[in-house]
Amino acid sequence: MMNARPSNSEPLCLVRIAGPDIPPIQIQPDTSARLGRALDCEFCLSDPTVSRQHCTISGRHDRWFITDLGSRAGTLLNAVPLPANAASPLESGDLISLGPWLLRVSIGMQGPVSMYTIDDAAAPATYLETIHEGQLAGMAQQRLSLLLDYASELNKAANESELAHSVLRCAVAGSGITRAALVRPIDRGDEVEVVASLNADNQSGQAFTISRSLVREAAAGRVARLNTRVVADVAVSIADLGIHSALAAPIHIDTTVVACLYMDARGGESRVRSDAADFCIALARLCGLAFANIKRDQLEERRRELESELSAAREAQQLIIPSSGTISGLSCRLAMQPGSFVAGDLFDAFTMDDGRIAVSIGDVTGHGVGAGILMAATQAYLNAALRHFADPARAIAATSAYLASHAAPNRFVSLWVGLFDPVHRTLTYVDAGHGHWMLIDPIAGSRVVESAGGPPLGIDPDFVYPSEVIPFDKGAAILLYSDGIIEQCSPMGEQFGRHRLHEALKLSSGQHPDPAAILDAVIRYAATKNLDDDATAAIITWDS
DSSP: OOOOOOOTTSOEEEEEEESSOOOOEEEOTTOEEEEESSTTSSEEOOOTTSOSSOEEEEEETTEEEEEEOSOSSOOEETTEEOOBTOEEEEOTTOEEEETTEEEEEEETTOOOOEEEEEOOTTOTTEEEEEEOTTOSOOOOHHHHHHHHHHHHHHHTOOSHHHHHHHHHHHHHHHHOOOEEEEEEEETTTTEEEEEEEEEGGGEETOOOOEEHHHHHHHHTTOEEEEEEOEETTEEOOGGGSOEEEEEEEEEEETTEEEEEEEEEEETTOOOOOTTHHHHHHHHHHHHHHHHHHHHHHHHHHHHHHHHHHHHHHHHHHHHHSOOSEEETTEEEEEEEEOOSSOOOEEEEEEEOTTSOEEEEEEEESSOHHHHHHHHHHHHHHHHHHHHHHSOHHHHHHHHHHHHHHHSOTTOOEEEEEEEEETTTTEEEEEEEBOOOEEEEETTTEEEOOOOOOBOOBTTOTTOOOOOEEEEOOTTOEEEEEOHHHHTOBOTTSOBOHHHHHHHHHHHOOSSSOOHHHHHHHHHHHHTSSOOSSOEEEEEEEEOO
């Protein structure tokens, strides 16, 4: 079972787990931030192993995504290498590796359960021993058999929490040490995130104090144990807690330390086995392998889920969006490129009973099946309302009221609707929070049309939308487009913008611009076909 998916209405925070000192990185909802070595990145990470433009983190409506920007050394998510220029969903608790840094993802209030460590480095009666390969005595055959039995149990764990609790039960049973925790260091190790803990008498979830020295050694990839010297036949423990022996071992996925297995024995406990260190080190290695399998499976499941949702939404789009063609003398040429994050652009064109041709373009907030269903419902309701009222302002007001009462509070639709009159050669239109269109005159060139407009549909059901009328004769053209065109970013993080759209229009050959050429310009600028958002462009002209 995967973690519950949080909304990205709260900021995303990256906290340093390992690597050079940097302050926490906080990214606001519905924004994008680049991480890299270049000074113009939103978060500059100055290290030669980090590419100038290394990766980007984006909040899109109700999800967060990370995209590697073709970096030299790559970006790891939970120790799994990310493909270049492909978005991967993020969730709280994820670990991001780039350059020398290991960063933990925290979204909103979903912070980790934590424990504080104690500074035991200067305790006079203790000494820290780093254990190297070949120092340990090894385990007897029966202990190895027991370890293999535990390996089978670990591999059955379905998620991180199950695995962590299984590891702790195995560690306590196999070592004789009564306190254990699976932790991740936070920042300098003064505090640790607790994945799971097991106290004396097999009580889970109870906090206890942890040795800072051991955690720091394990976080650096080294196995370490702490023992006390005996003074006057009395075991003097660290921080007077009664700890007479403790051990910490790193848990690796490939070369990345993703957690630490910490154990200690206190007071009169004497059941610690002589090969406890050997046993726990071997268990940590098995845990790392099981962790890797779980993280890879979870990441793959997230990708499959996202792709399934987007595919379903794209199918809904294709079923109801008309293809390019001529409708009652009006030429509508359409080009659309689905985005990596969301699928909610709508477009429609049909002939009214009075002979005018209705054209609409809009953008639904959200992603996946939900956005696809809302897009289909909006298009169907608007179509019926236009036929009923024969007035775009009244039709949009009715559709807005419908969405306000039926859609989720965080769902709304930006929309442009126009009625093209073939007799009087006029265009009557309403712009409901869309704003992405322009008039192309064969003499004056392209210009944005200023309009009164109104808010997107579903926000204010009582808003009275004004309709406006402009001349629209032969030779002129209307460009309609979605925000995915101008908001698409380059690998450097700069948006395509309206000025590049104007340039693409100038370079387009023929009497009227080709919407496919506009999309090609956006894709070249993005250096990938995996665009951030749906990108839709339509050219509307009278058929010559």
